[in-house]
Amino acid sequence: MFQTIKGKISMVYTGLIVVIVILGVASLYNLNEISKSIDGLITTNYNSIERLTAMDDAISHQNLLIVYYIHATGVDCTDEFNADKEIFLTHYFNEFDTIVYPQEMEYIVNIKKYYDEYVAMFDYLISLNTDEPTGFAQASLYYEKKIVPKTDQVRAEIARLFGSNETALFGRKADAGNLVKTSFSVLIVLFSAATFGGYFLAKTYTNNLFAPIYEITQTVKSIRHGNINRRMSIKTSDEVGQLADEFNNMLSRLSEFEKSTMGSLMEEKDKSVAILRSISEPLIILDANFNTQLLNQRYEELFGIDFAKAVGKPFTDTLTSADLVKKINEIDYKTAEYKEIIVETRIQKENKIFNVVFTPMTYSTTGQTAMIVIFHDITELKTLERMRSDFIATISHEFKTPLTSVLMGVDLMGNDLIGKLNDDQKEILETIREDSQRLTNLVNDLLELSRIESSAMIYNFVPCDINTIIKASAKQFIPLAQKNHVGFIIVPGMKMPRVRADFLKITWVMNNLLSNAVKYTKEGDSIAIRSWSVGSQVYVSVADTGMGIPKEFISRIFDKFVQVYGCDIEMRGTGVGLAAAKEIITAHGGDIWCESVLNEGSTFTFILNAAN
Ligand code: ADP
Secondary structure, X not given: OOOOHHHHHHHHHHHHHHHHHHHHHHHHHHHHHHHHHHHHHHHHHHHHHHHHHHHHHHHHHHHHHHHHHHHOOXXXXXXXXXXXXXXXXXXXXXXXXXXXXXXXXXXXXXHHHHHHHHHHHHHHHHOOOOOOHHHHHHHHHHHHHXXXXXXXXXXXXXXXXXXXXXXXXXXXXXXXXXXXXXXXXXXXXXXXXXXXXXXXXXXXXXXXXXXXXXXXXXXXXXXXXXXXOOOOOOOOOOHHHHHHHHHHHHHHHHHHHHXXXXXXXXXXXXXXXXXXXXXXXXXXXXXXXOEEEEEOHHHHHHHOOOHHHHOOOEHHHXXXXXXXXXXXHHOOHHHOOOEEEEEEEEEOOEEEEEEEEEEEEEOOOOXXXXXXXXXXEOHHHHHHHHHHHHHHHHHHHHXXXXXXXXHHHHHHHHOOXXXXXXXXXXXXXXXXXXXXXXXXXXXXXXXXXXXXXXXXXXXOOEEXXXXXXXXXXXXHHHHHHHHOOOEEEEEOOOOOOOEEEOHHHHHHHHHXXXXXXXXXXXXXXXXXXXXXXXXXXXXXXXXXXXXXXXXXXXXXXOOOOOOOOOOOOXXXXXXXXXXXXXHHHHHOOOXXXXXXXXXXXXXXXXXXXXXX
């Protein structure tokens, strides 16, 4: 029954009610005892004293009547005497009934005995004729000698009884006083016991009852602060104990769950870290304050730095070369934007060229920003590029010099400067001149393609305004178009995002498309350049109303050395321009294509990605 909180509270209440009942009963009992004692005091002794006083008064009055009878003449006081006798005896018998103590019995018996003798004396006196001098003298003497002493005897006995009653009265008064004192003490003890008992009971049970609740509150608070391993030590079997048990079970399951979730999260994190650390290119991850969060083994090797020591330190502290720090600071990488920089530096006694790429990122779970910095080592590529350009410079020199000589010779001969030629010879010379010129153009274009290919991996991507590129490129071709009486319009897109591009290479693509458009249009045609954006992509189209391209050539037009045959055009190219354009646009992560209808015109369109 006392296992439950309800039972415990009921017990406390029952205990308190029992104490109140005990106190009430004890108080009533004591009150009753005191009341009884006071009652006895009043009813027994006080009445007794009153009766004895009345008896004394009666006998005194009787004496007065006797004196009056002796001295007055012709008076009969018998009736009055008898009336007093009646009063005396009535009180006497009433008093007799209350007598308890033997001593008092003796007094009361004596009173009756002496009073009877007194009454008999009165009867004798009344028989004497007091109107006569003899009778008067006899009566006076009798009164003096007999009646007065008898009266004193009766009154002495009454006085004794009175005294006894008075003693009893004081005795009972003392008893009543003692009873009150005793009752007071008993009640004080009971009250004190009830007060202390009640306080102890209430305190014990309150503590027992609220201590577990306090513990639960503390535990819940501590769990709120993340201390999920705390448990409650409540061992009672009441509702609070059951609640604590259930709560502990819940906490155990919660920590198991957390362990498993944390476990898998840690595993995933370890995997990610392992992958990042094993990447073959030097890589570092910076937090939102651009301090080191993670770096891989290649980075450690490259800069001779230990990951554990670098963690939390500013990015530039991890770079051992002061020259490198200066160059990297120049691009203001703390703007948290995508950035690239090609830097040449000396690390570990070696000259190195890096394409340093800063890529901002946001953690999807926490929403925090970070920055990945990768050092692409392009030293070999640059070396190759240099070798290639050296080689091509040599080739170009070797090819161009004889070709120039051939063309100069042809010119000298064609102008009849070294002798007159006939028409047939001139025709052959013209063919040689055209072929030499074509060969010169081919060499030039090959040099250009080779230059683009060799530098294919080395792009300097920066955010660029495409309309600026379009305008700059168009400016070169407008005079030519006007000379050919070809219309030229530019329709730039509004509020265009900046594109991620290598400015010079995209300018080269635009130049190539416009040079083709001018090349393959004639008087009365028109050329239109348009730009627009869709989402994060920017579109540029170069459309002309020129000769167009036969359907079967459209799919191959971007292949190297492809030219449309059968075109009636004076100046032919080498077929490498569009191939190079495709290469450049693809390296930008974009696309290029052609739509054309023979004799109606062609439209070349390319897409670039917005910078962000
Ligand atoms: P090139 O123009 O030097 O020959 P390209 O690679 O630039 O080399 O062009 C390949 C071929 O595609 C050209 O020879 C030409 O036949 C065709 N072509 C390119 N642009 C146009 C155009 N705007 N209109 C018609 N034909 C074109």
